[in-house]
Amino acid sequence: MPGLKCSDICIESKDECVSLFRIYKSKMTLPGRDEQVKSGKKKYCILIVFAVTILSCAQQRPVLYPNEHLKQVGKETADADIEACLQMAADYGAKEDRAAKVAKDTAKGAAVAGAAGTAVGAVTGNLGVGAAAGAAGGGASSMTRSIIDSDKPGPVFKKFVDQCLRDKGYQTIGWR
Numbered sequence: 001m002p003g004l005k006c007s008d009i010c011i012e013s014k015d016e017c018v019s020l021f022r023i024y025k026s027k028m029t030l031p032g033r034d035e036q037v038k039s040g041k042k043k044y045c046i047l048i049v050f051a052v053t054i055l056s057c058a059q060q061r062p063v064l065y066p067n068e069h070l071k072q073v074g075k076e077t078a079d080a081d082i083e084a085c086l087q088m089a090a091d092y093g094a095k096e097d098r099a100a101k102v103a104k105d106t107a108k109g110a111a112v113a114g115a116a117g118t119a120v121g122a123v124t125g126n127l128g129v130g131a132a133a134g135a136a137g138g139g140a141s142s143m144t145r146s147i148i149d150s151d152k153p154g155p156v157f158k159k160f161v162d163q164c165l166r167d168k169g170y171q172t173i174g175w176r
Helices: 014-026 033-056 068-091 098-124 127-151 155-167
Strands: 062-064 172-175
Touching (some): 062 155, 068 155, 155 172
């Protein structure tokens, strides 16, 4: 899969993203020590591609109650109105920057786990190693959690889209 670009990937769900990552990861080998360094860089690049792919996966959308207006205009018009409201929310600044949120959550997790790792390292006599291990583990777990949750729009974005759809005559009953 050399030369893989995010734009080449057409993904419908997170499960497909995870499957793609597992297939890609299984192609890597670790023959020797020098190769491990190169492989570490490969893994880092793959992780970035994986994160970008997850971030570009389908986002949650509002679910509409089948009121008279929805029955009158039909599914195609309703889908177009949903898209228009999603775009309007993004245009007016209601959309949260998902990549920035992932980065922020990762930094927070690394800081908290780094502090815990420092405490463990102080007790065991390996202060630096404990801090580094804690920060790495906390950062990785926070980044993974944040990426998994990144398809969920923020509350301001949801309220904006819900109001826009209400103004058009629809009733939202939730997001999925």
